[in-house]
Amino acid sequence: MARFSLRPIVAHAVLLSGAFLMIYPFFWMWRASTQAPGEIFGTLQDAPPMLASIADNYARALFDSPLPNFMLNGVIMTGGILLSQILTTVTCAYALAKFDFRGRRLIFAIVLVSLSVPAQATALPIFIVLAKFGMLDTYTGVMVPYLTSGFAIFLFHQFIRSFPDEILLAARLDGMSEVEIVIRIILPAMMPAIAAFSIFSITFHWNDLYWPMIVIRSIDLAPPTLGLLFFRGQEGGDSFGPLMACATLVTAPLILLFLAAQRRFVQGVTMTGVK
Amino acid sequence: MNSRSDLEIPGQVTPKGGLSHAAIAQAFSAPAFILLIATVVAPVFVVLLISLTDYRLGRLTLNFIGLGNYARMLADPFFWGALRNSAIYTAVVVPVSVFGALCLAVLLDSRRRSRRFYExxxxxxxxxxxxxxxxxxxxLLNGHIGPLASLFSTLGLPPLDFFADGTLALIGLAIIGIWHLIGFNLILFLAGLTVISGELKEASALDGMDGFWDRLRYLTWPLLAPTTIVVFVLSCIQAFQVFDTVAVLTNGGPYGATEMLLHKINTDTFTGLKAGYGSALTVVYLILIGAFSLVQVAVGNRKAHF
Incomplete structure (x- = not known):
């Protein structure tokens, strides 16, 4: 009898302590961002009121540092990449799923191969070409390797394949052009898949450090990840509170997006598991 | 794979403008096709080519040196060091994050109300x-400031400075890696458990199997085997791609103790400018990740045929 009542308690204890370890770094980051210099490590006895420290740290992060600029760069790069990816992949996936044409198998093979080529492996040749055309240290330079996505094509292809052919046929009989069909029928029907992919893409590129570190030299063009490293390198130990405020602000958008759309988020990120 | 060819409707519905369906489909897939060639396929071949040269970034000339870079790589203790560190990191992160996630998933699967919260x-x-x-x-992992340091001093233990000591630094990175990966694996296992939950209930009702470990070992895990392999392979890929934490926290130090494959590729190629040598390292990296992906595809196909 005792074991039956004990088991859920043990389960909860394990789950809760794990959850604590997961949450603690976020909690600590937030707490550190709300405290005056020195206070977090217990060296300051007369702590100024917390609200004053919050105002001070976040004001310095938002107005005295280039953080807003970093965030804007991140939005432009992430948004540009996503837009280009959707524009190039939806039509391609539609063509692969619903038409038979010369080159179809070749394209499909290339899509499958591209799934297993990590982005870091192609960095050097793209870097050399960008340097040739003077496109290093530009927004375009950051976006070039990611203008299309084999993963998106594969995913969208799986999704469109099950779309009923009768509807497409009827639309054609009504005199709709293929472009109209894509815009007015395929695109709306694909929204769940597009949303899931968008979350995957936004998460990846907002968090990407590898490629921006290679292409971006000037602090004005840095995305949030690279900007944080600039900021940490420039400021001394006394700007610990503002640094943590910056870290909080950089992490916040994705966390908020996640809390707002948990289901889609989990779908979007775990889709990498079924690709 | 060509089951969709039934949409090739001959005759009665010719698209406006006189273009055939095939031409339209080719036009639709052309942008993505050209971009995939330009940003994935061609660069891979170029990397292969550069790995056979002595090219340095910024230089105008290069010479073909055959397999020279590969010979140099095999004799380079720093290459073996980086490969060893990547392997150790993977050998710590993958088992803990896969097995940990599996246990958590089994515990979580039977929770009804709190499940969403934990997810x-x-x-x-x-x-x-x-x-x-x-x-x-x-x-957090600093030996002198931060919560771990105060915890240790309260317990009267000597300070543990994670990123000052070689072995500890690698473990420190692995802790962060596990923290970052375990939730991802947990979600994949939960998805797998949902699929098999029917079979699971039947079987355990028949056997009257008791005890958490027995059920996990003889029932849940075997049924989850395909999921486990996918999670395992994905975790290996993730672990071999570790870069951010190395770049932010240790830069490969102290004394190369946390130098990992991808970070070494990055520094050799873009800081050391040794593009030829860096490309040879990249080829090794490509082969490793490609091998993992092949396993994943093979398992995925087997699962699909079931």
């Missing part, structure tokens, strides 16, 4: 910006 909490690190969180972790 969200465990998934938070996956969505977080690792660069920012690495800075946070550098304080």
């Amino acid at each position: 969200i909490v465990y998934f938070l690190p996956v969505t977080s910006t690792l660069t920012a969180m690495s800075i946070v972790w550098s304080y």
Whole structure:
């Protein structure tokens, strides 16, 4: 009898302590961002009121540092990449799923191969070409390797394949052009898949450090990840509170997006598991 | 694969403008096709070519030196060091994050009301910006300031400075890696459990199997075997791609103790400008990741045929 009542308690204890370890770094980051210099490590006895420290740290992060600029760069790069990816992949996936044409198998093979080529492996040749055309240290330079996505094509292809052919046929009989069909029928029907992919893409590129570190030299063009490293390198130990405020602000958008759309988020990120 | 060819409707519905369906389909797939060639296929071949040269970034000339870079790589203790560190890191992160996630998933699967809460909490690190969180972790694992240091001094233990000591630094990075990966694996296992939950209930009702470990070992895990292999392979790929934490926290140090394959590729190629040598390292990296992906595809196909 005792074991039956004990088991859920043990389960909860394990789950809760794990959850604590997961949450603690976020909690600590937030707490550190709300405290005056020195206070977090217990060296300051007369702590100024917390609200004053919050105002001070976040004001310095938002107005005295280039953080807003970093965030804007991140939005432009992430948004540009996503837009280009959707524009190039939806039509391609539609063509692969619903038409038979010369080159179809070749394209499909290339899509499958591209799934297993990590982005870091192609960095050097793209870097050399960008340097040739003077496109290093530009927004375009950051976006070039990611203008299309084999993963998106594969995913969208799986999704469109099950779309009923009768509807497409009827639309054609009504005199709709293929472009109209894509815009007015395929695109709306694909929204769940597009949303899931968008979350995957936004998460990846907002968090990407590898490629921006290679292409971006000037602090004005840095995305949030690279900007944080600039900021940490420039400021001394006394700007610990503002640094943590910056870290909080950089992490916040994705966390908020996640809390707002948990289901889609989990779908979007775990889709990498079924690709 | 060509089951969709039935849409080639001959005759009665010719698209406006006189273009054939095939031409339209080719036009539709052309942008993505050209971009995939330009940003994936061609660069891979170029990397292969550059790995056979002595090219240095910024130089105008290059010479073909055959397999010279590969010979040099095999004799380079720093290459073996980086490969060894990547392997150790993977050997710590993957078992803990896969087995840990499996146990958590089994515990969580039977929770009804609290399940959503735990899912969200465990998934938070996956969505977080690792660069920012690495800075946070550098304080959490610091030997003199931060919560771990005060915990140790309260317990009367000597300070543990994670990123000053070689072995500890690698373990420190592995802790962050596990923290970042376990929620991702948990979600995959939960998805797998949902699929098999029917079989699971039947079987355990028949056997009257008791005890958490027995059920896990003889029932749940065998049924989850395909999921486990996918999770395992994905975790290996993730672990071999570790870069952000290394770049933010240790830069490969102290004394190369946390130098990993991808970080070494990056520094050799773009800081050391040794593009030829860096490309040879990249080829090794490509082969490793490609091998993992092949296993994943093979398992995925087998699962699909079931």
